[in-house]
Amino acid sequence: MRFLFKTDYRQDLRLFKHGGQVFWYGALLLALAAAPWLLPDYWVSQLIFVCIYAIAGIGLMVLVGFTGQVSLGHAAFLAMGAYTEAYLQSHGWPFVLSLAFSALVAGATGIIVGLPALRVKGMYLAIATLAFGFIVEEGVARAESLTGGNAGKMLGSLEVFGLPIDSDQRFYYLVLFFLVLVVLGVMNLLRSPTGRAFVAIRDSEISAQSMGINLARYKTTAFALSAAIAGIAGALYAHKIRFLSPDQFTFLQSIELLMILVIGGVGSIYGAIFGAAFWIVVQQLIVLAKDWLPPAIGQQTGLQPTVFGLILVAFVLFEPMGLYGRWLKIRTFFQLFPFYRKGLFRRQKSYMKSERLK
Amino acid sequence: MLQFLQLVASGIAQGCIYGLIALGFVLIYKATETINFAQGDLMMLGGFLGLTGTLALGLPFWAAFAAALLVMLFFGMALERVVLRPLLGQPAFTVVMVTIGVGYLARGLVTMIPEWGTDTHVLPVPYKDQIVSLGGNGTEGGLIMSMEHVVVIAVTALLIVALYLLFKHTRIGIAMQATSQNQLAAFYMGIPVRRINMLVWGISAAVSACAGLLLAPITFVHANMGFIGLKAFPAAVVGGFGSIPGALVGGLIIGVVETLAGFYLPEGFKDIAAYIVVLVMLAVKPNGLFGENLRKKV
Numbered sequence: 001m002r003f004l005f006k007t008d009y010r011q012d013l014r015l016f017k018h019g020g021q022v023f024w025y026g027a028l029l030l031a032l033a034a035a036p037w038l039l040p041d042y043w044v045s046q047l048i049f050v051c052i053y054a055i056a057g058i059g060l061m062v063l064v065g066f067t068g069q070v071s072l073g074h075a076a077f078l079a080m081g082a083y084t085e086a087y088l089q090s091h092g093w094p095f096v097l098s099l100a101f102s103a104l105v106a107g108a109t110g111i112i113v114g115l116p117a118l119r120v121k122g123m124y125l126a127i128a129t130l131a132f133g134f135i136v137e138e139g140v141a142r143a144e145s146l147t148g149g150n151a152g153k154m155l156g157s158l159e160v161f162g163l164p165i166d167s168d169q170r171f172y173y174l175v176l177f178f179l180v181l182v183v184l185g186v187m188n189l190l191r192s193p194t195g196r197a198f199v200a201i202r203d204s205e206i207s208a209q210s211m212g213i214n215l216a217r218y219k220t221t222a223f224a225l226s227a228a229i230a231g232i233a234g235a236l237y238a239h240k241i242r243f244l245s246p247d248q249f250t251f252l253q254s255i256e257l258l259m260i261l262v263i264g265g266v267g268s269i270y271g272a273i274f275g276a277a278f279w280i281v282v283q284q285l286i287v288l289a290k291d292w293l294p295p296a297i298g299q300q301t302g303l304q305p306t307v308f309g310l311i312l313v314a315f316v317l318f319e320p321m322g323l324y325g326r327w328l329k330i331r332t333f334f335q336l337f338p339f340y341r342k343g344l345f346r347r348q349k350s351y352m353k354s355e356r357l358k
Numbered sequence: 359m360l361q362f363l364q365l366v367a368s369g370i371a372q373g374c375i376y377g378l379i380a381l382g383f384v385l386i387y388k389a390t391e392t393i394n395f396a397q398g399d400l401m402m403l404g405g406f407l408g409l410t411g412t413l414a415l416g417l418p419f420w421a422a423f424a425a426a427l428l429v430m431l432f433f434g435m436a437l438e439r440v441v442l443r444p445l446l447g448q449p450a451f452t453v454v455m456v457t458i459g460v461g462y463l464a465r466g467l468v469t470m471i472p473e474w475g476t477d478t479h480v481l482p483v484p485y486k487d488q489i490v491s492l493g494g495n496g497t498e499g500g501l502i503m504s505m506e507h508v509v510v511i512a513v514t515a516l517l518i519v520a521l522y523l524l525f526k527h528t529r530i531g532i533a534m535q536a537t538s539q540n541q542l543a544a545f546y547m548g549i550p551v552r553r554i555n556m557l558v559w560g561i562s563a564a565v566s567a568c569a570g571l572l573l574a575p576i577t578f579v580h581a582n583m584g585f586i587g588l589k590a591f592p593a594a595v596v597g598g599f600g601s602i603p604g605a606l607v608g609g610l611i612i613g614v615v616e617t618l619a620g621f622y623l624p625e626g627f628k629d630i631a632a633y634i635v636v637l638v639m640l641a642v643k644p645n646g647l648f649g650e651n652l653r654k655k656v
Contacts, residue, residue: 070451116637120644122450123393124599127591128640131633134588138630251588255458262455301476302581306466312459316452317444 057272059229068202073133079249081234106231114223265322371507373613379590398587404567434563592636598646
């Protein structure tokens with residue numbers, strides 16, 4: 001068991017708490033960097049999806065997990081990023097500029113969506129974002145001159161600083177780079193005053209407000225940042241898929257992102273990454289299982305929603321802290337061995353908190 | 359003018375469906391302050407049960423209708439007992455996620471049931487293809503409505519009256535009101551809050567099944583028909599979440615606006631009219647038309 005003696009305030013702010021973390025994260029990064037050489041192409045392609053989903057998930061996590069604002073329309077920000085990227089690329093913008101601009105456009109949209117957040121809370125906000133998601137979906141389908149409408153839009157081949165990204169291997173490194181960038185960025189954000197204000201708003205709006213936190217400003221910032229990260233994910237997604245159509249950015253996509261967070265564990269960056277990895281792995285397992293199961297079950301189109309619905313319900317009921325919480329429990333078990341108590345992570349039972357007061 | 363009235367009439371029929379689903383949301387919201395995202399899927403299950411009742415079991419339509427409502431009543435209660443009760447006292451977001459999961463599960467499982475599957479089905483009803491003419495002289499110049507729409511409006515009205523009587527004049531209805539106003543106080547007064555919540559979920563499921571059965575002759579019965587439930591959110595918000603008459607009025611507004619937008623505005627506005635209305639409503643009057651205007655005090 002490891003004891004951390006803190007002798008300096010800066011120790012609290014460090015990204016890596018101790019040498020063990022530096023070693024293990026370094027090893028993980030090496031393993032990820034070596035992955036394209038060791039794994040077959042198909043797996044690399046799936047790893048790319050894991051990275052893209054993880055970026056989008058981290059974007060949503062900033063909003064849901066750290067600021068406590070629910071969004072049911074995050075696919076709209078993905079769509080904004082993806083279509084901006086596709087449009088700018090077809091107009092000959094270099095990748096770095098167009099990606100930055102996609103994030104900017106998505107972030108600006110996030111500010112617009114964040115505006116109702118200043119007036120409404122909880123599920124009203126959820127419904128406002130849901131409404132917004134539908135409007136963007138329909139708008140994308142109708143704005144044919146920009147987006148190609150329902151017929152879809154093709155993307156050209158990608159080139160970064162003159163280096164053609166023509167294989168999955170190369171694209172994987174690009175996506176991994178952005179994932180690491182986003183993770184580091186959000187970790188930095190969380191130890192900054194802004195990030196702490198987000199967490200304070202999540203935990204109690206009233207007490208945050210009385211500590212001098214400007215709710216309107218920080219909520220809008222959270223929406224903008226979250227949307228901008230989702231926009232980056234959308235732009236990368238556009239280059240991976242190379243064909244965009246409005247039906248890739250539906251309400252169900254927004255829900256899937258939320259499911260990724262809940263399965264991974266709401267409230268930590270690990271959660272978004274674990275959730276994204278789990279999501280892709282289970283999808284692949286379902287595809288594999290189709291050949292093994294009797295055709296009466298295996299060939300059903302409803303198999304995937306059933307499995308995901310079941311997993312989601314099971315996680316909420318039995319492991320509300322998600323995969324990350326499970327990992328935390330296992331780790332604590334070994335760290336404290338043999339003193340782990342069963343009730344160490346028990347969910348606190350609270351009386352129903354009412355928004356209505358009479 | 360007549361054309362306008364014609365549109366309004368069919369909008370009202372459509373709005374009744376939204377209103378009924380919104381009513382399901384509102385009942386659950388009032389009782390437990392959570393939103394049931396599986397409401398549309400409960401509606402879909404109701405439609406499929408009606409289908410089985412009439413086609414597979416050969417019941418007459420109205421008997422199948424009643425049977426489906428009864429089954430859904432118990433299904434809703436079972437759902438509360440098994441899935442929702444362990445989450446009592448958890449944040450609303452947790453419950454939202456679990457109901458989303460239930461919705462996925464329902465949509466997936468329905469396609470695996472042999473007779474139901476992924477196909478679209480037609481629910482045979484005794485009042486198919488009949489036309490009612492209101493006003494004018496005989497069949498000329500009057501307001502023409504299809505029987506399906508008339509039945510939707512009539513049944514909705516009946517259901518509302520029944521619910522009104524239940525809430526105003528029965529012991530259990532008054533207990534429900536008390537629970538929705540203050541759970542703890544109701545509990546101290548000896549009201550079995552958990553059982554009341556269970557019953558509310560049952561009633562809510564039955565109401566949305568009713569919506570599904572009424573909608574079935576107009577559209578079709580299929581696994582994804584529950585997505586119409588997403589348009590009932592705007593209805594509930596416009597009426598003011600937490601108000602039963604509000605849910606119905608909100609549904610009617612959404613239905614009429616949607617139908618009119620589909621006719622007078624360019625293509626594409628029909629599908630998003632409801633969402634534009636709700637965004638305007640949230641910007642202007644977030645508590646909705648009939649909402650309780652309560653602020654949390656420190």
